[in-house]
Each structure stands twice: as C-alpha cells, then as structure tokens.
Amino acid sequence: MDDYAGLDVSLRSVAICIVDAKGKVVLERSVTIGFAGIIACLNSFSQPLTLVDFEAGAMSQHLFPGLKAEGFATVCMEARQVNAALSAMRNKTERTDARGIAQVLRAACFSPVHIKSREAHATRAPLSSRKAVQQKCIDLANEIRGLFRVFGLRLPARVAQRASDGMVRPIIEADPDLSRALPPLLDARAALYQTYQELDRRVRQSASRDAICLQFMEIPGVGTIAVLTFRAAVDDPARFARSRTVAAPSGLTPRRCQSGEMDNPGRISKAGDTGLRSARYAAANAMLMRSAAGSEIKNWGMRLLRRRARPRAIIAVARKLAVVMHRMWVDGTEFLRGQEAAA
Numbered sequence: 001m002d003d004y005a006g007l008d009v010s011l012r013s014v015a016i017c018i019v020d021a022k023g024k025v026v027l028e029r030s031v032t033i034g035f036a037g038i039i040a041c042l043n044s045f046s047q048p049l050t051l052v053d054f055e056a057g058a059m060s061q062h063l064f065p066g067l068k069a070e071g072f073a074t075v076c077m078e079a080r081q082v083n084a085a086l087s088a089m090r091n092k093t094e095r096t097d098a099r100g101i102a103q104v105l106r107a108a109c110f111s112p113v114h115i116k117s118r119e120a121h122a123t124r125a126p127l128s129s130r131k132a133v134q135q136k137c138i139d140l141a142n143e144i145r146g147l148f149r150v151f152g153l154r155l156p157a158r159v160a161q162r163a164s165d166g167m168v169r170p171i172i173e174a175d176p177d178l179s180r181a182l183p184p185l186l187d188a189r190a191a192l193y194q195t196y197q198e199l200d201r202r203v204r205q206s207a208s209r210d211a212i213c214l215q216f217m218e219i220p221g222v223g224t225i226a227v228l229t230f231r232a233a234v235d236d237p238a239r240f241a242r243s244r245t246v247a248a249p250s251g252l253t254p255r256r257c258q259s260g261e262m263d264n265p266g267r268i269s270k271a272g273d274t275g276l277r278s279a280r281y282a283a284a285n286a287m288l289m290r291s292a293a294g295s296e297i298k299n300w301g302m303r304l305l306r307r308r309a310r311p312r313a314i315i316a317v318a319r320k321l322a323v324v325m326h327r328m329w330v331d332g333t334e335f336l337r338g339q340e341a342a343a
Contacts, residue, residue: 002020002021002050002106003018003019003020003021003026003045003047003048003049003050004018004019004020004049004050004051004052004053004102004105004106005017005018005042005045005049005051005052005053005102005105006018006019006053006054006098006099006100006101006102006103006104006105007038007052007053007054007063007098007101008054008055008094008095008097008098008101009033009054009055009057009059009060009063010033010094011033011059012032012033013030013031013032013033013094014030014031014032014033014037014038015028015029015030015094015095015097015098016028016029016030016031016038016041016042016098017095017098017099017101017102018045018049018102019099019102019103019106021106023103023106025099025102026045027045028095028098028099029041030094030095033059035063035066035070038063038067039067039070042072049072049073050073051073051074051075051105052067052072052073052074052075053074053075053076053077053101053102053104053105053110054076054077054101055076055077055078055079055082055083055101056076056077056078056079056113057079060076060113060115061115061116061121064076064115065115075105075110075112076112076113076115077101077104077105077110077111077112077113078110078111078112078113081104081109081110081111082100082101082104082110085100085103085104085109086100086101114235114236114239116232116235117235117236119235120231120232120233120235121232123206123228123231123232124228124229124232124233126199126202126203126206127203127225127228127229127232127275128275129199130196130199130200130203131275133192133195133196133199134196136192137161137189137192137193137196140185140188140189140192141159141164141189143185144168144182144185144186144189147178147181147182148171148178151175151177151178153171153175155167155168161193164189165186165189165190168182168186169183169186172186203224203225203228204224206228207224207227207228210231212227212231212329213227213228213231215328215329215334215335216230216231216325216328216329218334218335219283219287219295219297219321219324219325219335220287220291220293220294220295220298220337221283221284221285221286221287221288221290221291221298222283222286222287222321222325223283223286225279225282226279226280226282226283227325229275229276229279230276230279230280230322230325233249233250233273233275233276234246234326234329237326237329237330238330240326243323243324243326243327243330244323246322246323246325246326247318247319247322247323248269248272249272249273249276250272250273250276250277250280250322251268251269251270251271251272251273251274251277252268252277252280252315252318252319252322253268253269253319254266254267254268254269255267255268255269268315277318280318280319280321280322281314281315281318283318283321284301284314284315284317284318284321285314287301287317287321288301288302288305288313288314288317293337294337295335295337297317297320297321297324298317300317300320301313301314301316301317301320304316304317
C-alpha cells in the first residue's frame with residue numbers, strides 16, 4: 001500500500017503527517033528541526049514511504065539533499081500551489097498544514113520545484129552581498145542629500161560614487177551644525193563603499209574564470225551581473241525541455257485571462273526570481289540604448305521600438321536574450337553579430 005509523508009517545516013520544529021492511499025492519517029508527530037529527529041520519525045514507520053514532500057522555502061535547500069541521501073523519494077512542491085490548497089482549511093496550524101501537504105501529495109495536484117545545487121547558491125551569494133552593500137551606500141547618500149536640503153544646500157542631480165566624499169566633506173566642515181552630525185555618516189558610507197568595491201571585484205573575477213560566463217559576455221550589452229545571475233538561476237540547463245520556456249521562471253511572460261468569449265492577454269506575470277528579471281531587463285536596455293555593437297537581436301528590438309512603447313520592446317528583447325543564452329549554453333555555440341549572423 002502506498003503511504004505519503006507531508007512535512008510542514010518551520011525554523012524550530014517540523015510537523016510530520018503520514019497518510020495512506022485512501023487519505024487516512026496513520027501517523028502524526030512534531031519533532032525539532034534537524035535530520036536526526038526527522039529521519040528517526042520517518043524510519044519508525046513500519047511501511048516504506050512512497051514519497052516525502054514539503055513546500056519550497058528557506059529550509060528546503062538544506063533538507064532536500066539530506067533526505068535524498070537517506071534513500072527517501074523526496075519532492076519539493078511549489079509554495080503558491082500549496083498555499084492555494086491549504087487556504088480552504090478553516091484552522092491553520094502546523095499540524096493541519098502537514099496533513100494538507102500530505103493530502104496534496106497523495107492527490108498529485110502539485111508541481112515539483114527544482115532544488116538548486118550548492119554551486120548555484122555559491123555563485124548567487126556574492127551577488128546578494130554586493131547588492132545589499134550597494135543599497136546601504138545608496139541609502140546613506142540619500143540621507144545626506146536629504147539633510148542638506150533642510151539647511152538649504154543642494155547637491156547636483158548626479159554625483160559619482162567615488163567623487164561624492166570629496167565634494168560633500170568640505171561643505172559639511174564649513175557648516176558648524178552639519179559638522180557635528182554628518183561626518184560619521186560620511187565615514188560609514190566610505191567604509192561601505194570600500195566593501196562594495198571589494199565585492200564587485202570578486203564578482204567580476206568569478207565571472208572571468210568561468211567559461212560559460214565568458215561565452216555569454218560575448219553578447220553586446222550583457223555584463224558580469226547579468227551572466228552570473230542567469231547562470232545561478234538556471235543552474236541546470238537540461239531542466240528546460242525548450243529554450244523558449246526559460247523566460248517563464250523570471251516572470252517575463254505575459255499573463256492570460258480567458259473565460260468564454262473573453263480572452264485578455266495581460267502584462268508580464270512578474271512571478272519568480274526578481275533578481276533574474278531585473279538583470280535581464282538591464283541587459284536588454286543596455287543592448288538597445290548603450291551598446292554600439294550591432295546584432296540581429298538589437299535590430300529586431302529597434303524595429304519594435306518604432307512600433308511599441310520602450311518598456312515593451314525591452315521586455316521582448318530580454319525574453320529573446322534568455323532564449324539565446326540558454327541555447328548557447330546547451331549547444332556550446334558562440335554568439336554571432338551583424339553580418340556573421342546574417343551569413
């Protein structure tokens with residue numbers, strides 16, 4: 001008889017529920033987070049388990065390979081589908097969530113989620129650190145700019161990051177009120193900016209050592225951040241059967257609402273990886289607006305600009321770039337520009 005185990009994972013504990021093929025609950029237990037308690041509970045069940053599942057979350061990357069290594073057939077379910085299924089329950093507790101997850105697994109009404117490899121997370125970690133430090137630098141610069149306005153001082157609209165300290169510090173030292181409050185902000189921003197420069201150097205060095213990233217950077221407008229984000233997000237190109245489906249996980253495909261005679265294609269879904277979507281959009285914008293190198297994709301995007309709004313054309317080029325980069329990754333081909341592509 002088939003038996004299914006559902007796990008509701010939190011930061012401190014794990015609620016486990018096992019149901020049989022008819023949906024009857026045969027085991028319910030709550031254990032502390034960690035492999036020892038989970039494995040001991042699953043092994044204490046007398047029958048072999050058909051599947052063990054839990055929803056995607058912060059702990060899924062840690063639990064999935066561990067349960068696989070212990071010999072359990074494990075799947076990770078999409079969180080939105082699990083949330084929709086559990087929303088019908090009147091009471092929400094860890095026990096009822098585990099029971100609902102087990103029932104969803106038994107009914108096979110879910111989509112499995114790809115668990116990224118440790119190498120993909122190692123590639124993504126410097127990008128996340130770099131972005132966090134960059135955002136803090138921007139926040140401190142905006143705070144200084146806002147305090148300047150209180151005292152009737154205005155900075156230029158655009159100030160280079162490297163030149164901001166030399167421009168702002170003399171103004172602060174000349175004002176006795178500002179000199180008592182703002183120098184610590186400048187020192188903190190200078191230290192954060194040095195950290196940002198070091199992280200940026202490590203990110204660029206990581207891209208320069210990767211053959212796949214160097215292959216992607218042959219595309220005009222596609223830089224270091226875009227290629228590393230794409231490589232970390234896709235992880236395994238073989239998990240996409242067709243290259244045209246790569247744009248869906250980053251939310252660049254349009255929504256569609258069809259009912260009866262109504263068929264309304266909407267805006268892009270914006271579902272999935274926000275960082276990947278931003279990196280693709282920035283790369284497409286750089287190709288159309290900044291890069292001087294020509295290519296068939298850029299010519300196609302410029303033709304769209306004449307007929308469509310700029311954001312729509314950039315999104316279309318971003319989807320096209322994702323398809324091309326995935327195909328280059330799978331086939332090991334190089335990007336051809338201009339007359340080479342036409343030939």
